[in-house]
Amino acid sequence: MSTTAELPCSGGRLDVGKAVRLALATVLALVQLFPLLWMVSGAFKSTEDARGASLIPQHPTFHNITEVFTRIPYAKYLFNSLLTSVIVTLLLVFFGSMAAYALARLKFRGREPLFAVIFSTLMVAMPVILVPLFMVVAKVGLVNSYAGLILPVAFTAFPIFLMRQFYLQFPRELEEAADLDGCGYLRRFVTIVLPLSRSMLAALAVTTFLSTWNSFLWPLTVAKDSDLWVVQVGMSQFQNQYGGDWSLIMAGSLVAAVPTLLLFLVLQRQIVESVKASGLKG
Known part of the structure; x- marks a missing residue:
């Protein structure tokens, strides 16, 4: 059974198995990267923004990093x-x-x-x-x-x-x-x-x-x-x-x-x- 399919627009051929592996690898990469992205986002959030669920800080600040070096x-x-x-x-x-x-x-x-x-x-x-x-x-x-x-x-x-x-x-x-x-x-x-x-x-x-x-x-x-x-x-x-x-x-x-x-x-x-x-x- 062939693992390729015709692309109707370009006339090319798509390796379905390779596409599935690529999609799976992308999902796994995003799962692995999400905690890191959340950590980077949280490091630049204000105290008010930290209570929200948004990944992008609304009011980004470097105060948190300088405060860590100040307190300890x-x-x-x-x-x-x-x-x-x-x-x-x-x-x-x-x-x-x-x-x-x-x-x-x-x-x-x-x-x-x-x-x-x-x-x-x-x-x-x-x-x-x-x-x-x-x-x-x-x-x-x-x-x-x-x-x-x-x-x-x-x-x-x-x-x-x-x-x-x-x-x-x-x-x-x-x-x-x-x-x-x-x-x-x-x-x-x-x-x-x-x-x-x-x-x-x-x-x-x-x-x-x-x-x-x-x-x-x-x-x-x-x-x-x-x-x-x-x-x-x-x-x-x-x-x-x-x-x-x-x-x-x-x-x-x-x-x-x-x-x-x-x-x-x-x-x-x-x-x-x-x-x-x-x-x-x-």
């Missing part, structure tokens, strides 16, 4: 989130990719059991290890410190798993020239493998940054001093205090979302390329 040390929260997210991302991407390459290329006894142990940690949720992890951090004196915010979450199994799967499909022929030149594993990794892994590393960096930026449970647990609060914890406390003023809540949420949106827009090409590269066959 929001700039400090943003700085703490940016600092922790950047450091965690750098540590995870660098050491995770290095460990993944070792597990994919080096041959040593116990390699597979070691990877199985690392992989099994992905099955353990943060709430399960929250108390023992906090006890360890408290024992070494890292509570209420940037080190306590960063180090416990800077070494996880997901980057190792993701990059190992990529390196297993990485063509060995690309590394043979380095073998002929007498390059060791470390030099081969730095000069050949890393430059050819840029797209996957970019995708890993984006997901890691977003995960760290949006983290709430661990920063809430380890940082009792408000000077160390990240933006998610600060917004939670702000909402508890000004929960009735939705314009302020939307303004704070918009400011918190801007860095992640900018990061995605800048690196979206690398993310698409990483999806293509994941199908690379050796």
Whole structure:
């Protein structure tokens, strides 16, 4: 049965199946975008406009955004989130990719059991290890410190798993020239493998940054001093205090979302390329 139909006006042919998929994708995109559009709209609404159901502000104002920075040390929260997210991302991407390459290329006894142990940690949720992890951090004196915010979450199994799967499909022929030149594993990794892994590393960096930026449970647990609060914890406390003023809540949420949106827009090409590269066959 044909999935095309004649266009009576132009004489062309319309792929009905493709049109249905396009319409479905458009609807899903609008559903996903509507909360974001509502947040942007609410951030610029006055208190009176916020009570209405209109998506377009009747009296747009920037007062809400400036008011958020005035009522709480929001700039400090943003700085703490940016600092922790950047450091965690750098540590995870660098050491995770290095460990993944070792597990994919080096041959040593116990390699597979070691990877199985690392992989099994992905099955353990943060709430399960929250108390023992906090006890360890408290024992070494890292509570209420940037080190306590960063180090416990800077070494996880997901980057190792993701990059190992990529390196297993990485063509060995690309590394043979380095073998002929007498390059060791470390030099081969730095000069050949890393430059050819840029797209996957970019995708890993984006997901890691977003995960760290949006983290709430661990920063809430380890940082009792408000000077160390990240933006998610600060917004939670702000909402508890000004929960009735939705314009302020939307303004704070918009400011918190801007860095992640900018990061995605800048690196979206690398993310698409990483999806293509994941199908690379050796």
